Amino acid sequence: MLDRKKEMHFQEINMPDFIVPKRFQLTNNLQVYAMEGGGQELCRLDLVFEAGSKIQNKALQASLTNALLLEGTANKKGEEIHESLDFYGAYTQVDVNSDRAVVSLFTLNKYFNEVLPLFIDALKNPIFPEDEFQIALAQKKQSFRINSEKVEFIARNTFFNTLFGTHPYGFSVTLEDFDRITRQDLVDFHTANYKNAALNVYIAGMLPSNTESMLNEYLGTWALKASNSLDVYSPVHKTEKTHLFKDAAMQSAIRIGRSCFNTHHEDYQPLKFLSVVLGGYFGSRLMSNIREDKGLTYGIGAMCVQQEECGYFCISTEVKGESTQLALQEIYLELKRLREALIPEKELSLVKNYIMGQILKSADGPFAQISLLKNMHIQGTDFEFYDSYQEMLNQLDANLLKDLANKYLKEEDLCEIVVGNTSE
Amino acid sequence: MINFERFELNNGLKVIVHQDKSTPIVAFNLLYDVGARDESPERTGFAHLFEHLMFGGSINISDYDEVVEKAGGQNNAFTSNDITNYYITLPKENLEHAFRLESDRMLGLAFTPKSLEVQRQVVIEEFKQNYLNQPYGDIHLLLRPLAYQKHPYQWPTIGKEVSHIEEATMEEVKNFFYKHYAPNNAILVVAGDVDLNHVKLLSKKWFGPIPLRDTPKRDLPKEPRQEAARTLKVERDVPVDVIYKAFHMCARTDIDFFATDLISDILSRGNSSRLYNSLVKDQKLFSDIDAFIGGELDEGLFYFAGKLTPGVSMEDAEAGIDAEIGKLKLFLVDEKELRKVKNKAISAHKFSELNVLNKAINLATSELMGDASLVNKQIDLYEGVTASKIKDVAQDVFRKANSNTLYYHAK
Numbered sequence: 108m109l110d111r112k113k114e115m116h117f118q119e120i121n122m123p124d125f126i127v128p129k130r131f132q133l134t135n136n137l138q139v140y141a142m143e144g145g146g147q148e149l150c151r152l153d154l155v156f157e158a159g160s161k162i163q164n165k166a167l168q169a170s171l172t173n174a175l176l177l178e179g180t181a182n183k184k185g186e187e188i189h190e191s192l193d194f195y196g197a198y199t200q201v202d203v204n205s206d207r208a209v210v211s212l213f214t215l216n217k218y219f220n221e222v223l224p225l226f227i228d229a230l231k232n233p234i235f236p237e238d239e240f241q242i243a244l245a246q247k248k249q250s251f252r253i254n255s256e257k258v259e260f261i262a263r264n265t266f267f268n269t270l271f272g273t274h275p276y277g278f279s280v281t282l283e284d285f286d287r288i289t290r291q292d293l294v295d296f297h298t299a300n301y302k303n304a305a306l307n308v309y310i311a312g313m314l315p316s317n318t319e320s321m322l323n324e325y326l327g328t329w330a331l332k333a334s335n336s337l338d339v340y341s342p343v344h345k346t347e348k349t350h351l352f353k354d355a356a357m358q359s360a361i362r363i364g365r366s367c368f369n370t371h372h373e374d375y376q377p378l379k380f381l382s383v384v385l386g387g388y389f390g391s392r393l394m395s396n397i398r399e400d401k402g403l404t405y406g407i408g409a410m411c412v413q414q415e416e417c418g419y420f421c422i423s424t425e426v427k428g429e430s431t432q433l434a435l436q437e438i439y440l441e442l443k444r445l446r447e448a449l450i451p452e453k454e455l456s457l458v459k460n461y462i463m464g465q466i467l468k469s470a471d472g473p474f475a476q477i478s479l480l481k482n483m484h485i486q487g488t489d490f491e492f493y494d495s496y497q498e499m500l501n502q503l504d505a506n507l508l509k510d511l512a513n514k515y516l517k518e519e520d521l522c523e524i525v526v527g528n529t530s531e
Numbered sequence: 532m533i534n535f536e537r538f539e540l541n542n543g544l545k546v547i548v549h550q551d552k553s554t555p556i557v558a559f560n561l562l563y564d565v566g567a568r569d570e571s572p573e574r575t576g577f578a579h580l581f582e583h584l585m586f587g588g589s590i591n592i593s594d595y596d597e598v599v600e601k602a603g604g605q606n607n608a609f610t611s612n613d614i615t616n617y618y619i620t621l622p623k624e625n626l627e628h629a630f631r632l633e634s635d636r637m638l639g640l641a642f643t644p645k646s647l648e649v650q651r652q653v654v655i656e657e658f659k660q661n662y663l664n665q666p667y668g669d670i671h672l673l674l675r676p677l678a679y680q681k682h683p684y685q686w687p688t689i690g691k692e693v694s695h696i697e698e699a700t701m702e703e704v705k706n707f708f709y710k711h712y713a714p715n716n717a718i719l720v721v722a723g724d725v726d727l728n729h730v731k732l733l734s735k736k737w738f739g740p741i742p743l744r745d746t747p748k749r750d751l752p753k754e755p756r757q758e759a760a761r762t763l764k765v766e767r768d769v770p771v772d773v774i775y776k777a778f779h780m781c782a783r784t785d786i787d788f789f790a791t792d793l794i795s796d797i798l799s800r801g802n803s804s805r806l807y808n809s810l811v812k813d814q815k816l817f818s819d820i821d822a823f824i825g826g827e828l829d830e831g832l833f834y835f836a837g838k839l840t841p842g843v844s845m846e847d848a849e850a851g852i853d854a855e856i857g858k859l860k861l862f863l864v865d866e867k868e869l870r871k872v873k874n875k876a877i878s879a880h881k882f883s884e885l886n887v888l889n890k891a892i893n894l895a896t897s898e899l900m901g902d903a904s905l906v907n908k909q910i911d912l913y914e915g916v917t918a919s920k921i922k923d924v925a926q927d928v929f930r931k932a933n934s935n936t937l938y939y940h941a942k
Contacts, residue, residue, distance in 0.1 A: 109736065109737070109740065111590070111591040111592075111631065111634075111635055111638075112591045112592075114598070115627060115628060115631060117601050117602055117603075117625060117628070118602075118622070118624035118625050120603040120622050120624075120625075123555050144553075145553075145885070146551070146553060147881050147882075147884060147885060148881070149878075149881055149882060149885070177802075178802075185802065186802065186803055186808055186812070189801055189802040189803035190803040190871070192801075192803075193800070193801045193803045193871050193874075193875055194867070194870065194871045194874060195874060196874035196875045196877060196878030196879075197878070198878070198879075198882070213878075213882060214878075215878050215881065238812070239812075242811060242812060242815070242818075245818050245840065246818045246819055249770070249771055249818045249819070249838060249841075252770035252771065253666050253667075253769070253770050253771070255770075256666045256769070256770065257665065257666070258664070355768075356664060357659045357663055357664040358656070358659055358660060358664045388600060389596045389600070389606075390594070390596040390597055390600055398649075398653055399649060399653075400649065401649070401652075402648070402649040402650070402651070402652025402653050402656070403652070403656070404653070404656050405653055405656045405657040405660050405661075425656075425660050425664075426656070427652075427656055427659075456601075457597065457600050457601050458600075460600065460601050460602070460603045461600040461601075461603065463603050464600075464602070464603025464604055464605065464621065464622060465605070467555050467556060467603065467622055468556055468605065468620060470555070471554050471555065471556050471886060471887075472553060472554060472885070472886070474885055475886075
């Protein structure tokens with residue numbers, strides 16, 4: 108007779124096998140990381156530029172430059188570029204954050220030789236046509252106006268602004284910024300940060316045999332510059348509690364957190380672990396209490412986020428408006444529990460397994476692995492990081508984590524932003 | 532090409548196994564053939580509420596998520612108008628945990644009053660977060676009842692209104708479970724570095740003892756052919772005017788589905804598409820416009836959704852859409868444009884087969900449509916679409932009398 112109640116044995120999860128990337132240098136010394144494999148006749152190419160918003164001179168400069176990279180050169184209109192890329196079934200993706208800009212190409216490998224020249228030409232020689240610029244600007248402005256109605260958006264911006272003040276990490280766009288930015292600002296930013304680039308290149312999938320020579324032909328002449336020197340930034344520690352009333356809001360958006368450090372700090376990984384215990388997975392303490400026990404929210408999370416110059420810790424949620432105070436009280440109660448009581452061994456081992464499972468999933472195949480490697484490089488690490496990771500996980504114990512909570516997660520040391528129903 | 536094997540247990544559970552030796556992860560996907568279309572009009576949002584309750588403990592296992600997390604896995608679920616789909620991805624060494632968890636839920640739930648009370652609240656907050664406390668959040672709550680008068684697609688999966696969720700009773704919850712959650716109403720797909728015989732053994736061991744249940748044959752009212760255009764005008768506190776148009780289209784299993792899907796690509800896939808170039812770039816009527824299909828299994832909807840450029844009137848914006856529709860009805864798409872959208876659809880299909888979970892979900896939905904091997908026929912079906920087929924479908928779908936237009940004005 109099958110015993111359904113009996114819990115079965117859990118196999119220990121081992122580190123996945125990471126693919127050793129093939130590294131090669133193009134004639135201009137550009138570094139390329141390549142990972143071959145995967146069952147589909149597809150490949151992806153990622154170009155990572157040091158062209159994030161923290162080095163812009165003007166609001167919107169980095170994001171609009173990034174968004175309009177493929178919208179036209181002196182010889183080709185934007186629609187011709189897209190027409191050709193679409194014809195081959197290729198996809199492109201552009202993305203930018205404070206630290207980096209990433210431009211990605213996804214293509215069937217049989218068309219790689221046709222698609223690559225088109226893609227690189229568009230990226231290297233955009234002229235940012237005024238017409239395309241105005242359309243994109245109008246679109247972004249409209250999205251901005253729509254987002255500005257959302258409690259979550261207001262809370263997020265207020266949070267970063269509180270934590271990081273005038274540093275680019277704390278900057279948020281205003282409606283007026285859309286009237287100040289010009290096409291020339293994009294041209295200038297492109298010249299300074301793309302045309303002359305601090306750049307890394309990643310490629311994965313079923314690679315055509317001439318990949319290296321193709322990359323050399325189209326990327327080997329790119330003008331490169333040295334990486335931007337890295338400022339270490341330690342913001343003045345803030346503990347403000349800001350409550351913004353929003354009329355007719357059914358839900359309140361809450362952000363609680365603090366600035367901390369980047370991955371190189373010895374407390375980064377342990378604090379990240381603690382954020383998973385608190386609110387990093389479905390069964391986490393915040394989810395169990397505020398969603399699964401009290402039903403105050405659709406979701407709540409805590410995270411420890413890496414940024415090159417200074418990371419942050421953040422709890423975020425949207426809760427039932429009339430229960431805002433109760434939600435705040437319970438969030439602080441969970442923080443207090445982390446400071447005052449030891450995390451039970453059972454819970455520790457569950458979270459460790461959960462994290463190992465996440466790593467396994469993020470290493471599923473060359474497409475996932477190249478993406479992981481790219482992100483690790485942005486964080487200043489490498490797959491070697493994982494050599495000692497499991498050991499680090501094993502050494503995390505309840506006492507150490509409790510000390511850490513007392514060091515970083517005292518109620519009086521955290522900022523609190525509430526947008527929505529702020530009645531006491 | 533996705534290779535697979537298929538078998539059926541005595542209790543009617545269909546099982547599909549796809550072997551992919553390259554991944555350390557196994558995807559365990561269990562699809563139940565029940566969605567919002569199976570709800571009573573007085574109890575909408577029930578299939579989705581039920582999806583939440585499935586995580587509130589089963590007969591022998593009080594904490595589903597804890598077991599998944601200990602096994603190093605991740606799980607989630609989604610409800611659509613057609614199906615409710617549950618999935619776990621986990622390291623292959625821990626595969627049997629997924630069998631234990633899912634078979635216990637199929638056997639029966641704990642049905643604790645606490646779980647119902649809490650999940651009711653959670654779902655109401657989800658309703659608010661996504662539909663009510665969000666600019667334009669109520670569009671589908673308005674558009675669906677405009678387009679459907681008989682078929683239950685007239686409400687979205689979240690439900691018609693919050694009160695339906697508020698009033699759900701435990702009795703109704705239990706009835707819903709035993710009516711729809713049964714081995715003979717489910718499709719299981721296991722994909723990853725697994726062995727067919729091993730999956731057979733585990734399936735028999737864990738799911739085999741669950742009795743076949745008496746599930747009602749689906750008999751939904753058919754939406755009558757729409758013979759007069761419908762419009763709805765609303766005013767809301769939002770920053771910009773928006774227009775939505777919805778036309779009835781064929782079912783997912785109809786051969787015309789592929790031509791209809793390609794029409795949406797011609798109109799709005801990527802920056803080289805017609806709507807973007809004509810209506811956004813050239814005429815500047817919209818700051819943003821999309822054409823897309825809902826993807827429902829029964830006769831679904833073909834949507835246009837546009838945000839108007841400030842200062843442009845609804846009439847001018849709508850005339851712009853109508854003109855693009857007119858071109859599709861009058862002229863054949865040229866070969867190059869047709870080749871482009873086919874290439875794009877084919878490459879999208881290949882990219883969708885990059886990870887095991889997607890493959891598992893694709894297999895399960897194909898099996899639901901009648902045959903898992905449909906998943907391997909998609910490319911040929913797209914290839915088979917001709918320019919004249921596209922014109923025929925456009926003429927049939929984009930009849931004025933078949934249109935449902937929502938004018939969403941900013942106050």
